[in-house]
Every structure is written in C-alpha cells, then in structure tokens.
Amino acid sequence: MNHQDQMMLMSQLFPACEYTQIISQQGEKKPKPRRKRSKKNKGGENSANDMNKKRKLSDEQVNILEENFGNEHKLESEKKDRLAMELGLDPRQVAVWFQNRRARWKNKKLEEEYFSLKKIHESTILEKCLLETKLREQHSEALKLREQLSEAEKEIQRLREPFERVTSSSSSTSSMSQSVEVVDPPFLGEFGVDNGYDDDVFFMPNETCYYNGMEWISLYM
DNA sequence: TCTAGGTTTAATTTACATCA
DNA sequence: CTGATGTAAATTAAACCTAG
Numbered sequence: 001m002n003h004q005d006q007m008m009l010m011s012q013l014f015p016a017c018e019y020t021q022i023i024s025q026q027g028e029k030k031p032k033p034r035r036k037r038s039k040k041n042k043g044g045e046n047s048a049n050d051m052n053k054k055r056k057l058s059d060e061q062v063n064i065l066e067e068n069f070g071n072e073h074k075l076e077s078e079k080k081d082r083l084a085m086e087l088g089l090d091p092r093q094v095a096v097w098f099q100n101r102r103a104r105w106k107n108k109k110l111e112e113e114y115f116s117l118k119k120i121h122e123s124t125i126l127e128k129c130l131l132e133t134k135l136r137e138q139h140s141e142a143l144k145l146r147e148q149l150s151e152a153e154k155e156i157q158r159l160r161e162p163f164e165r166v167t168s169s170s171s172s173t174s175s176m177s178q179s180v181e182v183v184d185p186p187f188l189g190e191f192g193v194d195n196g197y198d199d200d201v202f203f204m205p206n207e208t209c210y211y212n213g214m215e216w217i218s219l220y221m
Numbered sequence: 222t223c224t225a226g227g228t229t230t231a232a233t234t235t236a237c238a239t240c241a
Numbered sequence: 242c243t244g245a246t247g248t249a250a251a252t253t254a255a256a257c258c259t260a261g
Contacts, residue, residue: 236250
C-alpha cells in the first residue's frame with residue numbers, strides 16, 4: 001500500500017475533521033509558528049502578464065469538476081492530469097480546485113453537524129422541562145395524599161378512643177391480660193412515607209437513605 | 222449609474238508527513 | 242539525510258454581488 005493509498009483510505013475511514021486531527025496529533029508536536037509570508041511578486045516578472053490574472057472557471061468546467069468530486073474527494077495524479085487535459089486547465093489548477101472544494105465540503109459538514117447537535121440539545125432541554133413539570137405535579141399529588149393519610153389516621157384514632165377506654169378499664173380487673181392492640185403496619189406508599197420513623201421523612205426506594213421533605217423536594221428542583 | 226462593503230473562490234504560503 | 246510530492250489550514254486577492 002503506497003502513501004497515496006493510505007491517505008485515500010484514511011479519508012474514507014474518517015470524516016475530514018477527524019482525519020486532520022489524526023495527522024496533526026501524530027508525534028504530538030506543537031505546530032511551529034508560521035513563517036512570515038514572503039511578499040508576492042507584485043511588480044515582479046510575471047505580474048504584468050494577464051495570464052497570471054485569476055480566471056473564473058466556466059460553468060461546464062465546474063460541473064465536470066463537481067461530478068468528479070462527487071465520485072471521489074481526492075485525485076490520483078493520473079486522473080488529475082487526465083481531467084486537466086479534458087478541461088483545458090493546468091493540473092495544478094485542478095489540484096487547487098479539489099483542495100478548495102475539500103475545504104468547503106468540510107466547512108459545510110461542520111455546519112451541518114453543528115445544527116444537528118443544536119437541534120438535539122434543544123429537544124433535550126424541552127424534554128427536561130416536561131419531566132420537571134411532571135415531577136412537580138407528582139410531588140404535589142404525593143403531598144396531598146400524605147395529608148389525606150394523616151387525616152384518616154386521626155379519624156381512626158378518634159374512633160378507637162371509646163373502645164380503648166372500655167378495654168383499659170376491664171384490664172384493670174385482670175392484671176395478666178394486656179390490651180391486645182391491633183397495630184396497623186406502617187403505611188409505606190410509593191414514596192415510603194413512614195410516620196413511625198420521623199415526622200417528615202421520605203425513603204427513596206432505590207436509595208439507602210432517608211430524606212426529609214425539603215431535602216427530597218430539593219433533589220428535584 | 223456608481224460605489225463601498227460583503228461574499229465567493231482561485232491561488233498562494235506554510236508546516237508537516239511520507240517515501241524513494 | 243534530502244528532495245519530491247502530497248495534504249490541511251490559513252490567508253490573499255480578484256471577481257462578483259448588492260444595498261443604498
């Protein structure tokens with residue numbers, strides 16, 4: 001595999017940006033500072049020559065170059081010469097055109113990638129907002145249910161009181177018998193509200209610790 | 222119609238890699 | 242090591258476009 005083949009393979013395996021990164025990372029060398037640009041030959045031997053002036057390529061030339069670029073982003077030397085002959089251009093011009101075209105292609109790709117990532121980012125933010133809203137709703141629902149539970153427990157206690165008075169007076173006649181109080185198991189709902197543990201404590205099913213109410217809320221704010 | 226300022230693009234420069 | 246050749250990146254400058 002010669003150098004050109006290797007380059008070709010690299011460019012196929014990696015998008016232009018990664019490909020150039022790989023090249024520049026080889027050897028981990030810092031890029032040397034660019035040398036001062038030498039003055040162009042303004043007024044030099046060829047500057048007066050109109051042939052040196054920049055000529056825009058014709059539509060047909062550009063079409064054929066684009067067609068070739070569509071097939072392959074890099075040119076082998078032979079193909080470059082053939083194409084140059086076909087278009088009536090200097091092989092150097094064809095090489096330069098491909099070089100510039102690759103640079104434009106890379107810029108376009110980067111731009112596309114930027115907008116695609118931006119889109120993903122925006123939709124993720126939106127999803128996060130929706131999930132946060134949902135969580136707040138669920139939390140206020142949990143608080144409401146907890147309030148209801150507390151009320152229900154108070155009501156149970158209130159209804160029990162007459163019965164407990166009777167059993168405690170009758171137990172005084174028999175010291176052996178204790179009040180057989182049916183103790184309800186602590187209610188541990190979805191959020192593990194356990195009044196037997198602490199007044200305002202939540203147990204997270206997937207975690208091994210307890211949070212008080214404000215801490216629990218702040219986890220989701 | 223003219224023109225200043227912006228955009229596009231052909232060409233150049235530079236640094237670096239690879240190979241014979 | 243050296244020179245030839247290739248590339249990417251940065252830059253320049255000619256040609257072109259457009260608002261005012």
